[in-house]
Amino acid sequence: MNRSPIPLLLVIALTWATIPSFAEDTAPPPKPAKQSQGQYADFNGLKLYYEVHGTGGTPLILLHGGGSTIETTFGKILPLLAESRQVIAYEQQGHGHTTDIADRPFTFEQSADDAAALLKHLNIKQADFFGFSNGGSIAMQVAIRHPDLVRKLVVASAMTKRSGLHPEVWKFIEQSKLENMPKEYQDAYLKLSPHPDWLKQFHDKCAKRMIDFQDWPDSVVRSIKAPTLIITGDQDSIRPEHAVEMFRLLPKSQLAILPGGHGTYIGEVTAARMKNSQVTFDSPADSAKKPDAIPNLVVAMINEFLDTPTP
Numbered sequence: 001m002n003r004s005p006i007p008l009l010l011v012i013a014l015t016w017a018t019i020p021s022f023a024e025d026t027a028p029p030p031k032p033a034k035q036s037q038g039q040y041a042d043f044n045g046l047k048l049y050y051e052v053h054g055t056g057g058t059p060l061i062l063l064h065g066g067g068s069t070i071e072t073t074f075g076k077i078l079p080l081l082a083e084s085r086q087v088i089a090y091e092q093q094g095h096g097h098t099t100d101i102a103d104r105p106f107t108f109e110q111s112a113d114d115a116a117a118l119l120k121h122l123n124i125k126q127a128d129f130f131g132f133s134n135g136g137s138i139a140m141q142v143a144i145r146h147p148d149l150v151r152k153l154v155v156a157s158a159m160t161k162r163s164g165l166h167p168e169v170w171k172f173i174e175q176s177k178l179e180n181m182p183k184e185y186q187d188a189y190l191k192l193s194p195h196p197d198w199l200k201q202f203h204d205k206c207a208k209r210m211i212d213f214q215d216w217p218d219s220v221v222r223s224i225k226a227p228t229l230i231i232t233g234d235q236d237s238i239r240p241e242h243a244v245e246m247f248r249l250l251p252k253s254q255l256a257i258l259p260g261g262h263g264t265y266i267g268e269v270t271a272a273r274m275k276n277s278q279v280t281f282d283s284p285a286d287s288a289k290k291p292d293a294i295p296n297l298v299v300a301m302i303n304e305f306l307d308t309p310t311p
Contacts, residue, residue: 038097043117045104047194049097050090050118054082058151059127060306061115062089063135065157065263066106067185067206069096069192073132076267076292080299081130085306088127090118092138094202096192102201106209108134112141119149128306130154132263134209143224152310153228154302155246157238157262160216164242172279176207182270182281218249227252229305231298233260235273256301258294267295 041048051070060081064073070089074081081087092111094100104110115138119127128151131139136158143150159165178186178200190196228250232243234257247255258265261273261282271282 041121047099053087057085063131065133072269111138116146132156150226156231
């Protein structure tokens with residue numbers, strides 16, 4: 001279904017001057033979320049690491065970005081999300097604490113099947129999914145391959161077509177080397193991985209998943225029936241036009257375009273951004289100086305979207 005004009009399009013052009021202050025000295029700290037210790041589930045040849053935070057409502061499954069971990073993608077907003085619902089965050093094949101399989105490549109389809117296997121392991125019949133970047137593409141593949149498992153989707157900075165990324169981003173990926181991998185990702189891998197000596201292999205598999213990406217047919221994207229909130233940044237590595245294209249394809253979707261780069265709006269530790277036709281990364285020090293207004297806003301938007309009854 002092609003929708004034009006866009007009655008549901010939410011394009012939020014915000015500046016720091018117009019956003020209410022959430023400075024640390026005035027905002028109350030987030031309520032501590034009830035959290036289990038990290039646990040492991042064995043399936044599909046993996047020893048997969050996951051955490052359970054908070055209680056209540058439909059479980060919300062968090063899917064981190066490529067090369068990342070629970071903490072580097074969702075560390076800033078996970079406690080806020082867990083204030084009002086159960087949040088289950090896990091680390092994908094070869095990422096963070098989770099084991100890798102040397103001869104099994106990273107693919108969005110296999111990762112979606114791993115997500116479905118985790119829900120089966122946890123005896124969860126249906127859940128909401130929030131995926132960032134590659135995690136957003138995985139969340140959509142869960143809805144395509146296992147539609148009965150998905151109640152609602154939050155898809156952040158994800159793509160369904162190669163044209164969804166700026167050409168400069170593709171050039172950066174195709175020329176990617178381990179030394180160009182953000183240091184925060186490298187440090188997290190070396191600290192958490194059960195096989196830290198596989199770092200270069202890990203980097204290469206992450207890059208290959210992107211390089212080998214093939215467009216998803218529009219008919220497949222349209223098959224996603226779950227209500228979907230699409231989020232992206234106005235300086236994101238994802239082209240804003242692609243977010244609009246996804247919005248028009250998905251039959252039950254909403255769209256938010258927010259200031260900042262690839263994950264700035266959730267406080268991702270090394271948010272990438274397009275600047276003067278170059279790919280740059282925010283340093284964690286720079287990110288720490290920014291107010292939490294937009295991440296707080298994003299959490300409020302997500303909560304409202306998930307809590308609104310589906311017609």
